Every structure is written in C-alpha cells, then in structure tokens.
Amino acid sequence: LLDLIQRVSELTGITAPVIVGSQSLFAVTENVPAIVKDSVECDFLLASGGIQAIQIVNETLGILSPFSTAHGYFADGLGLATVVWRPVGKIASCRSQMNMDRS
C-alpha cells in the first residue's frame, strides 16, 4: 500500500493522493475485514490531477500493467464519478462486516 501511494504520488505529482474504497479502512483501523486484506488493488481518487492523472495511473500502475505483472498488485486511478459520500451507511456496513469476520 505504501509503495503504491509513493508511486502514484511520483507519477502524478499529487503529494497526498486520496485512497478511497476498501483500502481506506486502514486509515482508521488495522482490524480490517479479510476481503480488504486479500485485495491486490487500491483505489486512488485523483481529484486534483485531472483526466491525465487518472489515465497515467491506470496505464502505468493499473490492472495487467507491466508493473502489476512484476509486483502482483496494482492501482485504480479514479475520478469523482466513482465516489459516493455515504459516511453513516459505510461505517455501519463496515462495522457489520468486521463483526461477521470476528464471529
């Protein structure tokens, strides 16, 4: 995850790329559901970099890129079209998933 953050930052010039999707749970807890730990992809919201930043990340670090073939993980560059702000529902569904994983 840290490697991807650094590479996305270097590639796009965005100093603090925003992680959205499942991997963003790591910002608040290390006790994440198994589905998050199993994942080999990380979603980056590249809101300040424009379409060019999204394209370059998907091309260079995206699924089936030479980078992902070499390392076994990849980045999805996303814009605001994919992001829905639903904090209450999201938190509730994550809590429920974490409880299910513990039981």
Add this chain to the structure above:
Amino acid sequence: LYVNAANLKSLTWQSSAIIRAMAVNPEQSSPLGSHQFIDQLALAYHREIAARLLASPDEVLDRARSNLKRWMKVHAGTGTVHALEEWQTLINTLLISELVAKMTEDSDEGQRLRQSTPFGGVLSEQERKEIFARCEKGIFA
C-alpha cells in the same frame, strides 16, 4: 497507520481539496474515472486473454502459473495469498472452457476474480493500449 491530529488535519484539507476540484474540474466526473469503466476495461482485457487461452492454452497457463508462483513469494504471510490460491485452484482444476467462462463472467463474482488476475504479461503493452482506447471510445460514443 494511525490517525493523529496531524493526519486529521491532512484529511480535512484533502476533503476540501476534493470539493474544490469538483467545482473547478468537471472532467473529474467523467465516466473514464469511474469504477464502472475500470470494471469494463478489466472485462475487455479478459475477453482477449480468454481468446488467447483457447488458442494457446499451455502458453497462457504457464504464464499464469509463473506469475502466481512469484507473487505468492512476494505476498507470503499476507491475506493476498488467499486470492492467489483461489486462482491457482481454478487453473489447476477447471477445464479450459470453464476457466474461460469464469474469467469473462459479467457479474460481481467475475469482477472480484478479475481483480486478482494472474494473467499479467499475456497481452502486450500495445494490445493493452488498443483495448484501453477501444473502451475509452466506447464510453464517449
């Protein structure tokens, strides 16, 4: 990772930056930056890989096995290994026709599997770029 005062300040700043970007950069809402586009792209890549798999199964499966072996070493001891083991089982137990159906399944399950695809290196960079351009054209058509 821990959330401390500095992190919170940074997160708050980033949220404002996103809102500012929405206001000044409408292209950020383009379908090109949507997860739906990425899912369609992954499906298009896998349809091409499936065609290659039908034509030269040994070559494609050897590459997938070699990727899985290498990645399992890289991800040893992490949860990611489960996703890789799942693919290893599929590759070792399914018939080619079943594998093709699985990797090109247009469903949530198909998308989940494609996210940990072991078929890196089957398509050349040029082929990958052509498929990307085709999908890009598709969403603006």
